Amino acid sequence: xxxxxxxxxxxxxxxxxxxxxxxxxxxxxxxxxxxxxxxxxxxxxxxxxxxxxxxxxxxxxxxxxxxxxxxxxxxxxxxxxxxxxxxxxxxxxxxxxxxxxxxxxxxxxxxxxxxxxxxxxxxxxxxxxxxxxxxxxxxxxxxxxxxxxxxxxxxxxxxxxxxxxxxxxxxxxxxxxxxxxxxxxxxxxxxxxxxxxxxxxxxxxxxxxxxxxxxxxxxxxxxxxxxxxxxxxxxxxxxxxxxxxxxxxxxxxxxxxxxxxxxxxxxxxxxxxxxx
Amino acid sequence: xxxxxxxxxxxxxxxxxxxxxxxxxxxxxxxxxxxxxxxxxxxxxxxxxxxxxxxxxxxxxxxxxxxxxxxxxxxxxxxxxxxxxxxxxxxxxxxxxxxxxxxxxxxxxxxxxxxxxxxxxxxxxxxxxxxxxxxxxxxxxxxxxxxxxxxxxxxxxxxxxxxxxxxxxxxxxxxxxxxxxxxxxxxxxxxxxxxxxxxxxxxxxxxxxxxxxxxxxxxxxxxxxxxxxxxxxxxxxxxxxxxxxxxxxxxxxxxxxxxxxxxxxxxxxxxxxxxxxxxxxxxxxxxxxxxxxxxxxxxxxxxxxxxxxxxxxxxxxxxxxxxxxxxxxxxxxx
Numbered sequence: 216x217x218x219x220x221x222x223x224x225x226x227x228x229x230x231x232x233x234x235x236x237x238x239x240x241x242x243x244x245x246x247x248x249x250x251x252x253x254x255x256x257x258x259x260x261x262x263x264x265x266x267x268x269x270x271x272x273x274x275x276x277x278x279x280x281x282x283x284x285x286x287x288x289x290x291x292x293x294x295x296x297x298x299x300x301x302x303x304x305x306x307x308x309x310x311x312x313x314x315x316x317x318x319x320x321x322x323x324x325x326x327x328x329x330x331x332x333x334x335x336x337x338x339x340x341x342x343x344x345x346x347x348x349x350x351x352x353x354x355x356x357x358x359x360x361x362x363x364x365x366x367x368x369x370x371x372x373x374x375x376x377x378x379x380x381x382x383x384x385x386x387x388x389x390x391x392x393x394x395x396x397x398x399x400x401x402x403x404x405x406x407x408x409x410x411x412x413x414x415x416x417x418x419x420x421x422x423x424x425x426x427x428x429x430x431x432x433x434x435x436x437x438x439x440x441x442x443x444x445x446x447x448x449x450x451x452x453x454x455x456x457x458x459x460x461x462x463x464x465x466x467x468x469x470x471x472x473x474x475x476x477x478x479x480x481x482x483x484x485x486x487x488x489x490x491x
Numbered sequence: 492x493x494x495x496x497x498x499x500x501x502x503x504x505x506x507x508x509x510x511x512x513x514x515x516x517x518x519x520x521x522x523x524x525x526x527x528x529x530x531x532x533x534x535x536x537x538x539x540x541x542x543x544x545x546x547x548x549x550x551x552x553x554x555x556x557x558x559x560x561x562x563x564x565x566x567x568x569x570x571x572x573x574x575x576x577x578x579x580x581x582x583x584x585x586x587x588x589x590x591x592x593x594x595x596x597x598x599x600x601x602x603x604x605x606x607x608x609x610x611x612x613x614x615x616x617x618x619x620x621x622x623x624x625x626x627x628x629x630x631x632x633x634x635x636x637x638x639x640x641x642x643x644x645x646x647x648x649x650x651x652x653x654x655x656x657x658x659x660x661x662x663x664x665x666x667x668x669x670x671x672x673x674x675x676x677x678x679x680x681x682x683x684x685x686x687x688x689x690x691x692x693x694x695x696x697x698x699x700x701x702x703x704x705x706x707x708x709x710x711x712x713x714x715x716x717x718x719x720x721x722x723x724x725x726x727x728x729x730x731x732x733x734x735x736x737x738x739x740x741x742x743x744x745x746x747x748x749x750x751x752x753x754x755x756x757x758x759x760x761x762x763x764x765x766x767x768x769x770x771x772x773x774x775x776x777x778x779x780x781x782x783x784x785x786x787x788x789x790x791x792x793x794x795x796x797x798x799x800x801x802x803x804x805x806x807x808x809x810x811x812x813x814x815x816x817x818x819x820x821x822x823x824x825x
Contacts, residue, residue, distance in 0.1 A: 387543050388576035392637065393564040393593035402589075406580045 243467070250274070250460035257456040273461035281444060283465055290440035290469075292355050293430070294423035297363035298416055304363075305370040306412070312371075313378035314386065324375065327368040335365075335428050346433055353435045361433065362423050370419050377411030414480045417473070424470045441466035492554045493645035493677030494519045495540060500549035502535055502701075509535050510701040512549065517645075517679060517694075522671050525681045526688040526724070527698035533681045534649055536698070540679065541647050542566050553644060564593070569638035570647040573654060575630045577622040583609075583633050584618040590641045601640075608636040611670075628659045635670070645677035652687065664690060685725055689713070697721050719821035722747050728777060730815070731789040737762075743816035743824055750777060750792040752813035760806040764789075766799045780805055 248264070249257050256267045277283070312320045342361065343352075351357030381404065389403040427442040434443055445466050448459040495517040502510040509532045517523050525533040538544040540551060542563035550559045558566050569590070577586050584605060591601045609615045612632040622630055631651060638646055648667070652660045668691050671678050682688055688695050689709045697704040697712065697720070705717040709725075716722035722730050730747045738746040753762075767788050769778035776797045779788040791807060799805065816824040 382574060382576065384572045384574050384576040385578060387563075388570070388572060388637075389578070389589070390543065390563045391541060391568065391570045392590035392641070394589075395564070395593075398593060403578055407578075 243471075246460045246463050246467075248460075249457055250464045252457050252460075254455055254457045257460070273457045274465070277448070277458055277461045277465065281447065281462075283444065286439060286441045286444035286466075287469070289355060289438055290424055290442075290466075293358050293362055293438075293440050294420050294426075296355075297359045297366070297423050298419045300359065301363045301367050301370045301419060302374075302412065302416060305367060305374050305415075309371050309374035309378050312375050313381075314383060324372065327371060331368055339432060342429075343432070352433060353438050355438045358430060358433060358438055358440075361429050362426050365426065365429065366419050366422050369422065370415055373415045373418070374408075374411065377408055377415070380411075381407050410480070417477045417480055421470055421474060492519050493517075493643075494552075494554050495645060495677065495679070496552040496555075497540070498550045498552070500536075500539060500551060501547045502532075502539055502544065503547045508547075508701070510539070513701070513703060515696065515703065515706070517677060520675045520677055522668075522678045522680065522691060522693045523696060524688040524692035524694070525679070525696045525698055526683065526685055527704075528724075529683055530700075531698040532701035533683075533698050535701075537570075537647055537649055537679060537681045541568055541570050567641075567644045568647055569641045569643035569645075570649065571631070571634045571638050571651045573650040575622070575634045575654075577630055577633055577637075579622055582619050582621055583614060583625070583636075586622065586633055587618075587636045587640055590637060594641070604640045605636075608639045611639070612636050612666075627655050628663060631655065631663060632666075635667070639670075639674070643676070645679060648678065648680040650681055650683070652682070652684075667691065686727060689725070695725075697724060715823065716747075716815065717823050719745060719747075719817050722815055722817070722823075728790045728792075732817075733782075733785060733789070735785070738816075741814060741816055744819045745817040745821070747815035747817065748789075748809050748813065750790040752810040753789075753791045754808045754810070755791065755793055755797070756806040756808050758806065760808045762807040762809065764805055764807065766801055766803045766805050768801065769797075769799060771796065780807065782807075 250273055251269045251271070252263070252267050253270060253272065256263055312324065346352040346357055349357070351360075385407070386399060386403060389399045394403065424440075425442070427446075430440050430442045431446055434440070445459070445463050448455065448462045495515075497513060497515040499512045499514060500510060501508065501512050513536070525536060527533050535544060539546055542558070542561060542565075546559055550557055552558060553566055553568070578589065581589065587605050587608060588601050591604065596604075605618070606615070609618055612635060614629065614632055614636060617625060617629060617633075622633065625633065631654075634651070651667070652663050655663060664687060667678075667680075671691075680687075680691060692709055694706060695709055695712055696706050699720055705712060705721045707715075712721060712725045716725060716730075719732065723732065726749055728750050730749045731753075732745055732747050734745050738744060762782055764780040764782040767779035767781055769776055774795065776793045776795070776799075777790055778793070778797075778799060780791050781788045791805075818824055
């Protein structure tokens, strides 16, 4: 029977989806659980899953030992400003590529993406030296620029795909209807592109938040964001898994919550064009 | 007023010249149809008039004023697109109001014109819906409504009916014709469908590769096509074109005769052939006939229901007064 088969199929798909979902989420779940364990329980063998003495001790220690708020603030500034700056640069760029493409538009897009294929460490030295030269090592401004540049290709690509979906005829219609360039952007383009811009903003904010390579290498104390905060707990004096987990949980919590509330936008953003 | 004059207008994309120098006069209140096969430049020509493409040379005048360099918004033309190009995030009401909002028409007047257009186009019940909730025909009417309220000097239609199904297309064709009768505003209409051209136009402009092949009323083109291209393009089914002895006999290189100008004869007649495939439409019957000595079959129309079977021998009488003669260059011999 066709119906029975399709129900079995559905069940199978659900099981597979949940399995993959749990596999992906497990490290995060484990980190969160570990953050509530004592150091001894954290390294217990065999590992304990749920039945341990739940404690907030690690959070207290982490809070005492480092200034979480400052790291958080740096993360917010770096991720937020670099995202907005990136959008300001990428929107006109993607716009012109989508609506007034030249012969080389495709090449430029590919070239931009190709910079993402370069191992970041390959340009660490030059950038480090430039930072020293400009005196922007361990400053938020320096990091904002670097993080923005790193994510720029992705922002442009995402926006380009969105804008491509907007039929050019609608823009032409608005021109025929007497809209000036300002009106065209304000009343026709922007409202149609808002979902795309919003998902790009969200995804890019998450990418910038999680950016670790550059933030770790180009900061010391002043401009260090939450990534550096986590790293500071994997210290040479031995690994304190529970405290490291507590620090990690605190670092990922804001973005996890943001992601949870904006998941609809994000999924739409990532699958846009594929399922239209 | 809506008189549009094109003087030596050209358009090139890179090295490719899609419109060689072209002159055309569109009179006020005329319904002009640009027709031609795809890629003939008819849409480009319309977009040049609209101002959506810049000309590479020549001038476009609207009501005697040079509009060549004007942006689309300043030409007081309204356009209806093939894809309707409605604003998906606005209701029907807002879609129709948009051009008036841009022109700064006051609210009360906007409301009056929207209601007027909605009643003319049967959209009153749909004013608060969004384009996504409308059928193809309704969307097309919204696009027309948006064009009407501007009270433009001329309407431009870019294949507006191609996305509609056959039945709806016939209906909309009539509605647009009626609209023209009522508004008496100049309309420039692009289509590849010669039936649309024949039924709607005051004046047809037949285009091929950017060249104007012929300009004239539908019946002018039907009766006296200037060359083989127009002869083959206008009329449905197509005109039969014959070369060889039959053409030579009449002092031409190619002779043309339309399917409706050939009669079937019961007795021995001028032409003899065998019946091939036939199409029964009820009102007419079209059948292919293989003429003796000619490789390609010709199409013949008969009134009503005719029962002929493939392989039957048939005698045909061409109407000598309706024969078209063409020379070696494919031009009409008067």
